[in-house]
Amino acid sequence: xxxxxxxxxxxxxxxxxxxxxxxxxxxxxxxxxxxxxxxxxxxxxxxxxxxxxxxxxxxxxxxxxxxxxxxxxxxxxxxxxxxxxxxxxxxxxxxxxxxxxxxxxxxxxxxxxxxxxxxxxxxxxxxxxxxxxxxxxxxxxxxxxxxxxxxxxxxx
Amino acid sequence: xxxxxxxxxxxxxxxxxxxxxxxxxxxxxxxxxxxxxxxxxxxxxxxxxxxxxxxxxxxxxxxxxxxxxxxxxxxxxxxxxxxxxxxxxxxxxxxxxxxxxxxxxxxxxxxxxxxxxxxxxxxxxxxxxxxxxxxxxxxxxxxxxxxxxxxxxxxx
Amino acid sequence: xxxxxxxxxxxxxxxxxxxxxxxxxxxxxxxxxxxxxxxxxxxxxxxxxxxxxxxxxxxxxxxxxxxxxxxxxxxxxxxxxxxxxxxxxxxxxxxxxxxxxxxxxxxxxxxxxxxxxxxxxxxxxxxxxxxxxxxxxxxxxxxxxxxxxxxxxxxx
Amino acid sequence: xxxxxxxxxxxxxxxxxxxxxxxxxxxxxxxxxxxxxxxxxxxxxxxxxxxxxxxxxxxxxxxxxxxxxxxxxxxxxxxxxxxxxxxxxxxxxxxxxxxxxxxxxxxxxxxxxxxxxxxxxxxxxxxxxxxxxxxxxxxxxxxxxxxxxxxxxxxx
DNA sequence: TATGAATGAGCATTCATTCAT
DNA sequence: CATGAATGAATGCTCATTCAT
Numbered sequence: 001x002x003x004x005x006x007x008x009x010x011x012x013x014x015x016x017x018x019x020x021x022x023x024x025x026x027x028x029x030x031x032x033x034x035x036x037x038x039x040x041x042x043x044x045x046x047x048x049x050x051x052x053x054x055x056x057x058x059x060x061x062x063x064x065x066x067x068x069x070x071x072x073x074x075x076x077x078x079x080x081x082x083x084x085x086x087x088x089x090x091x092x093x094x095x096x097x098x099x100x101x102x103x104x105x106x107x108x109x110x111x112x113x114x115x116x117x118x119x120x121x122x123x124x125x126x127x128x129x130x131x132x133x134x135x136x137x138x139x140x141x142x143x144x145x146x147x148x149x150x151x152x153x154x155x156x
Numbered sequence: 157x158x159x160x161x162x163x164x165x166x167x168x169x170x171x172x173x174x175x176x177x178x179x180x181x182x183x184x185x186x187x188x189x190x191x192x193x194x195x196x197x198x199x200x201x202x203x204x205x206x207x208x209x210x211x212x213x214x215x216x217x218x219x220x221x222x223x224x225x226x227x228x229x230x231x232x233x234x235x236x237x238x239x240x241x242x243x244x245x246x247x248x249x250x251x252x253x254x255x256x257x258x259x260x261x262x263x264x265x266x267x268x269x270x271x272x273x274x275x276x277x278x279x280x281x282x283x284x285x286x287x288x289x290x291x292x293x294x295x296x297x298x299x300x301x302x303x304x305x306x307x308x309x310x311x312x
Numbered sequence: 313x314x315x316x317x318x319x320x321x322x323x324x325x326x327x328x329x330x331x332x333x334x335x336x337x338x339x340x341x342x343x344x345x346x347x348x349x350x351x352x353x354x355x356x357x358x359x360x361x362x363x364x365x366x367x368x369x370x371x372x373x374x375x376x377x378x379x380x381x382x383x384x385x386x387x388x389x390x391x392x393x394x395x396x397x398x399x400x401x402x403x404x405x406x407x408x409x410x411x412x413x414x415x416x417x418x419x420x421x422x423x424x425x426x427x428x429x430x431x432x433x434x435x436x437x438x439x440x441x442x443x444x445x446x447x448x449x450x451x452x453x454x455x456x457x458x459x460x461x462x463x464x465x466x467x468x
Numbered sequence: 469x470x471x472x473x474x475x476x477x478x479x480x481x482x483x484x485x486x487x488x489x490x491x492x493x494x495x496x497x498x499x500x501x502x503x504x505x506x507x508x509x510x511x512x513x514x515x516x517x518x519x520x521x522x523x524x525x526x527x528x529x530x531x532x533x534x535x536x537x538x539x540x541x542x543x544x545x546x547x548x549x550x551x552x553x554x555x556x557x558x559x560x561x562x563x564x565x566x567x568x569x570x571x572x573x574x575x576x577x578x579x580x581x582x583x584x585x586x587x588x589x590x591x592x593x594x595x596x597x598x599x600x601x602x603x604x605x606x607x608x609x610x611x612x613x614x615x616x617x618x619x620x621x622x623x624x
Numbered sequence: 625t626a627t628g629a630a631t632g633a634g635c636a637t638t639c640a641t642t643c644a645t
Numbered sequence: 646c647a648t649g650a651a652t653g654a655a656t657g658c659t660c661a662t663t664c665a666t
Binding site: 157158159160161164 | 630
């Protein structure tokens with residue numbers, strides 16, 4: 001595909017990266033929401049929250065490069081757009097946390113906003129470390145250990 | 157300060173950013189190491205690990221902008237340098253985790269490498285979120301809640 | 313032509329200038345070598361050596377500006393490249409000088425290295441003077457007089 | 469001497485280089501003119517013309533660097549000044565040539581303007597080659613061979 | 625007189641974007 | 646629809662010059 005062809009389908013480079021992110025996050029969120037319809041256990045929900053995200057990025061190195069490397073070089077205007085796109089996923093994390101608290105599985109004293117950063121930050125750091133090594137090992141093999149730590153952080 | 161002035165003190169733009177990071181991490185690590193000489197409780201060590209880092213960035217918005225925003229736009233060569241600079245801090249995290257496991261405070265089954273990403277990823281995400289809001293609230297007020305989550309994630 | 317366009321065809325500004333020189337000298341040398349195949353008289357060879365060089369620069373003011381003005385502002389690294397490019401032409405001068413001495417046309421006591429500087433220096437000075445006047449007169453009209461001086465300098 | 473001190477004595481960098489040249493050429497011209505008062509042989513005059521110039525540059529590498537390298541990077545305005553400064557030396561060359569023709573030593577058919585380029589071009593090329601090798605050999609050792617070639621170029 | 629830290633105009637180069645084909 | 650050569654705004658850096666001390 002030639003350089004110029006991109007501009008037939010996207011407004012600019014920003015639009016390309018944003019679209020890739022929006023598409024990926026959209027699928028992740030849709031898949032998780034679908035699953036949540038039939039899943040009520042907060043811990044299994046949290047496990048699913050992490051595994052779908054890891055699967056999507058862990059099986060698509062280029063996508064991971066976009067989200068963990070290229071999108072980090074964005075300016076303020078773009079960062080706002082990124083925020084808008086990720087918000088639904090943040091919403092799912094918040095939902096799981098509140099649900100877990102409500103159901104007496106997670107500690108009621110945790111602040112969902114801070115716990116959300118724990119969850120997303122841990123995932124993000126794990127994926128970035130994996131990308132920067134050149135995706136040499138299997139990211140999916142870390143899911144259980146990551147979820148175990150997150151669950152312990154919040155559960156009663 | 158004029159454009160050219162910076163080149164009297166730094167080799168290039170990369171050198172400016174790297175020097176700022178190296179200086180800050182150096183101070184953080186030195187301060188923590190000093191404290192660790194008289195502190196043996198892994199949980200209080202972890203608290204200190206987080207608070208010194210938060211204090212350094214939370215009281216210097218420009219430093220936080222450099223570490224959370226500007227340094228993220230770096231190329232591969234620079235990322236390796238950044239890795240070298242942060243490694244001592246990673247070493248401190250690892251030390252606390254191993255020490256906590258040895259002393260029977262943290263669960264022996266946790267993988268320190270993954271737990272390190274939990275610790276650093278949570279801190280990083282928390283600080284980035286703070287910077288992106290324009291540092292409108294006090295970052296230091298989050299220390300106890302962040303540490304509480306991290307401790308629960310790992311303790312027996 | 314826009315600033316950036318040149319970088320589609322050349323590595324950098326140095327490459328532009330060097331390529332122009334290499335191309336010109338390459339043509340000059342090829343033309344002279346071709347002629348030398350059927351020419352055995354050293355004096356006529358010397359005449360041809362000068363006239364091809366003068367013709368190339370004397371009919372292309374921009375080329376002359378590059379060789380006599382722009383390429384003189386080069387740094388040490390570039391000067392070495394220039395030396396490598398001009399060497400074949402120097403080789404032709406040396407060939408003519410040695411050939412002339414062998415054939416008993418030029419004085420055997422002349423040092424070819426110094427005589428080469430006489431030949432090239434005279435040509436260079438003549439062309440530079442012409443360029444600096446704005447190429448207001450016909451350079452080619454000087455060929456016979458220049459060659460006459462050079463021949464007398466060396467012949468028995 | 470500090471950077472700024474230069475500007476107490478010279479208008480700008482151009483002025484520094486120009487002054488160095490003017491001073492050197494001035495001394496060379498004065499010395500030659502002095503000698504010419506008691507010398508009437510055109511060939512010995514030519515020899516003196518070359519040797520004083522070679523001596524001045526050949527015993528002061530920095531001066532040679534200025535005249536052969538630094539002054540070549542000048543712009544049009546500066547080149548005119550350089551021309552004005554060298555003109556007296558050109559005048560001496562012209563004088564010797566005309567004198568030699570008048571006295572029947574040099575061939576009457578030579579054009580002094582072109583012969584001047586032969587003389588100056590050969591000297592210039594010889595000195596530049598010497599500077600570019602790092603002044604590793606003794607320039608003065610070439611005087612006799614250079615003058616011999618120049619004399620043969622022009623004498624009857 | 626002398627200093628040298630600070631200056632900022634100038635320039636080579638890059639790269640996201642355009643547009644004639 | 647697709648191309649890719651051409652574009653030129655943006656930027657990192659240099660270096661001759663200035664000026665407060």
